[in-house]
Amino acid sequence: xxxxxxxxxxxxxxxxxxxxxxxxxxxxxxxxxxxxxxxxxxxxxxxxxxxxxxxxxxxxxxxxxxxxxxxxxxxxxxxxxxxxxxxxxxxxxxxxxxxxxxxxxxxxxxxxxxxxxxxxxxxxxxxxxxxxxxxxxxxxxxxxxxxxxxxxxxxxxxxxxxxxxxxxxxxxxxxxxxxxxxxxxxxxxxxxxxxxxxxxxxxxxxxxxxxxxxxxxxxxxxxxxxxxxxxxxxxxxxxxxxxxxxxxxxxxxxxxxxxxxxxxxxxxxxxxxxxxxxxxxxxxxxxxxxxxxxxxxxxxxxxxxxxxxxxxxxxxxxxxxxxxxxxxxxxxxxxxxxxxxxxxxxxxx
Amino acid sequence: xxxxxxxxxxxxxxxxxxxxxxxxxxxxxxxxxxxxxxxxxxxxxxxxxxxxxxxxxxxxxxxxxxxxxxxxxxxxxxxxxxxxxxxxxxxxxxxxxxxxxxxxxxxxxxxxxxxxxxxxxxxxxxxxxxxxxxxxxxxxxxxxxxxxxxxxxxxxxxxxxxxxxxxxxxxxxxxxxxxxxxxxxxxxxxxxxxxxxxxxxxxxxxxxxxxxxxxxxxxxxxxxxxxxxxxxxxxxxxxxxxxxxxxxxxxxxxxx
Numbered sequence: 001x002x003x004x005x006x007x008x009x010x011x012x013x014x015x016x017x018x019x020x021x022x023x024x025x026x027x028x029x030x031x032x033x034x035x036x037x038x039x040x041x042x043x044x045x046x047x048x049x050x051x052x053x054x055x056x057x058x059x060x061x062x063x064x065x066x067x068x069x070x071x072x073x074x075x076x077x078x079x080x081x082x083x084x085x086x087x088x089x090x091x092x093x094x095x096x097x098x099x100x101x102x103x104x105x106x107x108x109x110x111x112x113x114x115x116x117x118x119x120x121x122x123x124x125x126x127x128x129x130x131x132x133x134x135x136x137x138x139x140x141x142x143x144x145x146x147x148x149x150x151x152x153x154x155x156x157x158x159x160x161x162x163x164x165x166x167x168x169x170x171x172x173x174x175x176x177x178x179x180x181x182x183x184x185x186x187x188x189x190x191x192x193x194x195x196x197x198x199x200x201x202x203x204x205x206x207x208x209x210x211x212x213x214x215x216x217x218x219x220x221x222x223x224x225x226x227x228x229x230x231x232x233x234x235x236x237x238x239x240x241x242x243x244x245x246x247x248x249x250x251x252x253x254x255x256x257x258x259x260x261x262x263x264x265x266x267x268x269x270x271x272x273x274x275x276x277x278x279x280x281x282x283x284x285x286x287x288x289x290x291x292x293x294x295x296x297x298x299x300x301x302x303x304x305x306x307x308x309x310x311x312x313x314x315x316x317x318x319x320x321x322x323x324x325x326x327x328x329x330x331x332x333x334x335x336x337x338x339x340x341x342x343x344x345x346x347x348x349x
Numbered sequence: 350x351x352x353x354x355x356x357x358x359x360x361x362x363x364x365x366x367x368x369x370x371x372x373x374x375x376x377x378x379x380x381x382x383x384x385x386x387x388x389x390x391x392x393x394x395x396x397x398x399x400x401x402x403x404x405x406x407x408x409x410x411x412x413x414x415x416x417x418x419x420x421x422x423x424x425x426x427x428x429x430x431x432x433x434x435x436x437x438x439x440x441x442x443x444x445x446x447x448x449x450x451x452x453x454x455x456x457x458x459x460x461x462x463x464x465x466x467x468x469x470x471x472x473x474x475x476x477x478x479x480x481x482x483x484x485x486x487x488x489x490x491x492x493x494x495x496x497x498x499x500x501x502x503x504x505x506x507x508x509x510x511x512x513x514x515x516x517x518x519x520x521x522x523x524x525x526x527x528x529x530x531x532x533x534x535x536x537x538x539x540x541x542x543x544x545x546x547x548x549x550x551x552x553x554x555x556x557x558x559x560x561x562x563x564x565x566x567x568x569x570x571x572x573x574x575x576x577x578x579x580x581x582x583x584x585x586x587x588x589x590x591x592x593x594x595x596x597x598x599x600x601x602x603x604x605x
Contacts, residue, residue, distance in 0.1 A: 137543070165465060172462045176566045180547070285473070287563075297574060300565035307473045307518075307559025310578055317571060 071281060079282050083272055090119075090276070095323050097274045100224060102334040104232040105342040112233025114338070116225040119276065120215035125207065125225035129235040132204035134195065142194020142202040146174050148209040148222060155214060163211075166218075169303075170209070173219055174226065177290035177299025178207075189230070203235060216276040219288055228335045232342070271319050287313060289320040293328060297321075361524075361591055362392045363535070363583035384540050385414065392524075392536040392584060397505070397595040399512040407513025411505035414538060415495025420505045422513040425483035438480035442468040442487045444502060450494040463499060466562065470503045470523065470552040473561035476516040485515055496538035500525045503552050503562075508592050512599070519554035521561055522588040524581045526550075528567060533577055535584060549574065551581040555589035558582075 071079075082088050092098070098119040107113035110126035132143060148170040150163030158166070178189060194203040207229070209222045275283060285305030292298050297317065302308070387393070393414035402408035405421035412418075428439055444463040448454055467489065475485070487510070489502045500523035507521040527537040527545040534541060542548070547567020553560045565574065 164461075168459075168461050169465055172459075172465075176564060180567050292568070297565060297569045297571065298567065300563060300574075302560070302563045303469070305469075305473060307554055307557065307561040309558060310553075310560055310582060313560060313563060314571075314575060314578070317574065321571070 071278060075278070076282055079279055083279075088272065089278070092274075094272045095319070097323075097327060097330075100331065100334055102224070102228050102331070102338040103341075104228055104335065104338040105345075110229075111235055112229045112231075114225045114228030114232055114335075116221050116228060118217060118221050118224075118274065120213055121218055121221045122211075122213040123218065123221045123225050124210045124212060125222065125229040126210075127226075127229045127233045128206045128208070129233070130204045130206065131196075131201055134199060134202040136199075138191070139199035140195050141191035142204065144179060144189055144191065144194075144205040144207065146171055146178060146207045146209070146226075148174065148211065150211045150214075153213070154211050158211075170211075170219055170222060173288060173299075173301045174207075174209070174222060176301060177223070178226070180298065214277070216278075216280045217274045220274065223290065224331055227331065228338065231335055232339065271316055273323055287316050287320075289317055289324075291321055291324040295321055295325070360392055360394055361584050361587035363390060363580050363587065383534065384538060389532060389534050390580065392588075393538075395588065395591055397508055397592060399508060399596060399599045405509075405513070407509045407511070407515070409505045409509035409512055411501050411508070413495075413497065413501050413536070415493055416498055416501045417492040417495075418489060418498070418501050418505045419492060420487065420489045420502065420509040422485060422487050422506075422509045422515065424485040424513075425480035425515070426486075428482060428484045432484075434482065436481050437477040438475075438482075439484040440468060440472055440475060440477065440487065441484055442471065442489070442506070444489045444491070446491045446494065450491045458498070463502070466499055466564070467503055467506060470521060470562035471506060471510070473559070474507065474517050474519060474521045474554055475510065476518060479516040485510075485513075494539060496540070496542050497525050497536050499523070500536075500550060500552070504588060504592065508596065511592075511596055519556045519559075520589060520592050521552050521554055522585040522592060523550065523552040523562075524584040524588065526577045526581055528569070528573070528577070533573075533580060535580060549577045549581065551578060551585060553582060553585045555586040 079089060083094060086094050088094070090098075101117040103115045105113060106115045106124060107126045109128075111129045113124065113126040115122070115124045134141060135143060148167050150158040150167050150170075152159040152163070155163070157163070179191075189205070194205065196202055207226055209225065211218055211222075272279065272283075275286070280286075283305070285308055286303040287308075288299075288301045288303060289297060290299040300317070302313075383389070385393070393416075396412040397409065398411075399407070399409045401410035401419055402421045406423055408419070408421040410417075410419050425438060428435070432439070442464050444460050444467055446458075446460060467487070471487065487506050489506055491498055491502065503521060503523035507517070510517060511520055524536065526549045527534045527541055528547040528549070529545060534545075537545060537548075545567070547565070547569060549566075549569070550562070550564045551560055552562035569577075
């Protein structure tokens with residue numbers, strides 16, 4: 001909030017200041033302020049506070065908290081009007097995603113990893129497999145844990161405990177869609193494929209997400225990154241012999257069931273997908289639906305905000321289903337391309 | 350405490366009309382006996398009472414079967430000094446479990462996750478503009494966890510907010526449904542929850558017919574979601590009536 005206020009006040013000051021400081025005035029403030037002109041879109045401008053021209057800090061805004069995004073009345077109307085006319089500020093239609101870039105195998109220490117960029121949103125997901133003991137209540141299943149870390153490099157407000165709330169929100173939303181019900185039905189990852197010796201040893205999969213930069217729709221980006229990381233994951237095949245000498249055999253891929261995180265945000269009476277930070281600040285409520293390849297819903301979370309009519313929710317689900325078909329195909333081809341590229345690199349080195 | 354249950358209608362099971370016909374005649378579906386002897390679309394008896402804590406601005410106690418929850422609401426009071434200025438009020442939610450709430454001491458679910466879910470469920474119902482610059486604290490304590498904890502916490506918290514005189518668009522009622530194969534079980538107990546294939550939770554404002562929070566886990570088809578939503582919304586509107594009656598009761602004969 002302070003940041004946005006700074007922006008408003010300083011921007012006005014700049015406009016009011018005469019181009020040459022009259023000598024009668026008090027000396028100019030030590031931090032001259034420059035307002036970057038809008039580069040790509042009229043909304044995408046930033047405030048730079050500099051000392052002697054050197055950029056000290058760039059302030060961007062916390063996602064998910066409408067109060068933090070400092071938008072003027074005109075900008076808000078511009079976003080809303082654009083959405084009503086099916087032409088958003090970056091030229092997209094309501095149901096168009098930003099281009100997705102996928103890179104796999106980015107973390108050598110992990111069993112599988114991927115980096116996904118959607119516009120200015122940038123996330124990394126890594127999968128690590130460790131041997132562990134299965135849960136006594138599910139002896140024939142492995143364990144999967146999902147954590148998301150919001151790095152202060154993405155937002156200054158994520159520092160310390162600031163990102164904690166968003167981290168828990170993202171982690172629990174991902175857990176909900178990836179791990180399915182308590183009995184393991186409808187899970188994105190087949191937990192029984194992680195079992196090695198029933199009741200004794202199993203694989204523990206640790207899925208870690210890292211938000212490197214956030215410009216809206218972090219949940220979808222994380223979902224895509226985890227999907228890519230899982231398809232990139234290879235864990236050693238373990239054979240247990242009678243004399244208990246475990247033997248590392250050729251690698252076997254963890255089956256990655258198809259799942260897709262999918263986001264529909266409602267601004268006014270229209271639904272949009274893949275909202276940027278500015279658009280997220282204007283939406284009244286949002287629903288994240290994850291849909292698998294069979295077109296079945298395997299997870300849904302409403303992200304706070306105002307109440308919605310039940311029929312609107314059902315409508316949003318059907319919109320989500322419609323768009324997800326294209327997105328799944330697009331993501332598949334991106335992952336395949338990234339894997340091919342990754343293999344080429346390995347061959348070269 | 351349950352012994353004092355008064356004239357409040359105690360059950361909020363959705364009306365059976367329509368559901369019975371829709372359900373496939375497979376399995377022993379219609380005479381499925383649940384651990385506590387209920388039928389599939391029968392809810393646990395609900396006991397709600399306001400004014401459980403004297404020092405709080407508002408409080409409520411809820412007992413749904415074995416799930417026992419107490420919620421106190423403090424405020425609106427001045428936001429912490431470190432907080433930035435805000436022209437709308439803030440809502441702070443905190444859910445905690447007692448050590449003896451669950452059979453195993455360390456089994457309690459992640460309270461941070463529940464707190465954020467409670468926050469999301471309530472924020473859409475509170476008129477935050479009515480108390481600028483201040484914070485309302487909602488503290489929920491689960492005394493005994495007997496399944497469907499979050500719906501009970503949310504319902505109880507909404508009643509406590511109403512008791513504290515916080516401006517609300519409507520009270521929120523919350524109900525969850527568990528899915529087993531083709532069957533839907535309303536208001537599951539912990540035992541049922543640990544074997545469920547999927548679950549659906551709805552928090553809604555019954556008079557406005559608006560959903561403030563909804564989560565789905567597991568694998569669902571659209572018609573199934575539709576059926577489960579109808580079931581939940583029906584139960585929510587009945588639960589809303591129970592909440593209203595219990596508020597009216599406490600207003601007409603205040604506790605000593």
